[in-house]
Amino acid sequence: MTVLILTCEEDVTADMVVVHLSASGVPVVRLDPADLTGGVALSGEYVHGAFRGHLSAAGRLVSIGGLRSVWVRRPGPAAGRAAEPSAWLTEESSQALYGMLRGSQARWMNHPDAARRARHKPWQLRLAQRCGLPVPATLITTFPQAAREFAARYPDLVVKPVSGAHPQDPPRAVPTSRVAPETDFSAVAFGPTLLQRRVAKRADIRLTVVGEQLLAARKATPADADPDEVDVRFASAATPWLPADVPHRVAEAVLRYIREAELAYGAFDFAEDSDGTWWFLECNQSGQFGFVEVETAQPIARSIAEWLAGPGPDRRDHINGTNTTVL
């Protein structure tokens, strides 16, 4: 059974995982959908009620029925590097590739539907609430008056994008920023704006979840840190990421979140306040983990490799309805 990794050519994070898979002797095929109809080819046949499909990449042929798992890392747009690329060719190639893979029994990290849903921040906030994670008071609005009333109740606010990275090429991360005290909020009428009570934090938490495994890292906020430096990705603080224990209640809530979101991988960001409470900020289903692994030496890549190599409940159920593993 083969692990299929969909990612672009230059992906050091994927390299880290491939090293572990190869060391365990697990067959891996890595391809970029952008190379479709160039270095990548596909074929699938539906005859007499059965499906037989194959992918070929770099001269290797792999059966779709023989896939153990699919890791959707950083794939390019299908056929994006074809000799004559077009929106139509990308659509045809994407539907052909993902349409066949969706019909397979492979386990996904993460399934495209779960990944797509998980990107919606309003949905994340609601799910986090339902799972019992503390969520800072948040407003998403196009009503200036609603923004003004919210700012009256919560005078210390940050503003962040609803959707994450700005879709320019290459995508640009938009930092979370502090809202100035005298802000008027009239501009809210021109586009949905996400306002959130600023958590006076003593640390940032990055909690990486792989399957049911939790790996937390903590970066202390220096006492003399500039309170306007809200976004840890853009902060100048030189404190390191260190491994951290996950409070029992947080662990339970996070595992519930991951199960309900049907994710196999998620990178949670929390702000830890002076009481030690972890406030949910977001869960990024495709969050980078290389920087945490390098600083903390936590075995994230190895955990991902093990998850991808494992048989998992889906496959066990599918083989014969018992708990026999097929590793």
Next chain:
Amino acid sequence: MTVLILTCEEDVTADMVVVHLSASGVPVVRLDPADLTGGVALSGEYVHGAFRGHLSAAGRLVSIGGLRSVWVRRPGPAAGRAAEPSAWLTEESSQALYGMLRGSQARWMNHPDAARRARHKPWQLRLAQRCGLPVPATLITTFPQAAREFAARYPDLVVKPVSGAHPQDPPRAVPTSRVAPETDFSAVAFGPTLLQRRVAKRADIRLTVVGEQLLAARKATPADADPDEVDVRFASAATPWLPADVPHRVAEAVLRYIREAELAYGAFDFAEDSDGTWWFLECNQSGQFGFVEVETAQPIARSIAEWLAGPGPDRRDHINGTNTTVL
């Protein structure tokens, strides 16, 4: 409890359904996400573990918690008609709107995730096989040699797009066409190609499914029809669509398909051969039904209105865990 209809302004099909809903006294809000930050506004607040959200359109305010159902008909791109439209504003507005709606308890026709998955034709074919529907032998390939071998086994083939409509503006339907006998198939290497055994049909079948209700229509193929006129959408035959009974085994298989696809609405196309077998061609989760309703007088719009107005199992479960309805 309100029915929310997401569609563009000129949508006669939606008009037909609104007539039925209004006649039953069911509150309806109809809006086009393209009008966001213009005639449409939104606001949602996450405070103390709870969510309260509102949409406003044409001067009417509706609570997201008070939505009974959401009909995703033909919505425009979010904020597409804003004063200064941009990809960034569309992404922000789409995530805000659908992110909030996804967190609601409303029933969807169809849920965006189910709709997206259901568009993948390779996935459709595999699901149809699994549900026991007869599927004509099909090949999707970028290997010219695989296409040639398939054509040797099945000399009478049609070719159709993998993904449906060509993404030009306005989208153009690409007709299914017959493959000429001496076709070389070299061009298959440049893009995935879907080849399918041609069914020598004596009728086209359109089976519309609304919830668990099946409404079938049949259009006989004239004996002197040109066998090159494969695609009923482009055929010149003047025979009418007439109501038809659904064979018991087909009904069971179709209901299984709809359940597994998690669709509330689907328009199935079948080709009926000389033995009376219905061959699955596709299931369009957003298929038009107006032309069938007009010719057959089948109550499709009324069925949709009833489904949208109904409480459904999700809501019943959610209210108090019993089967109490909340109509």
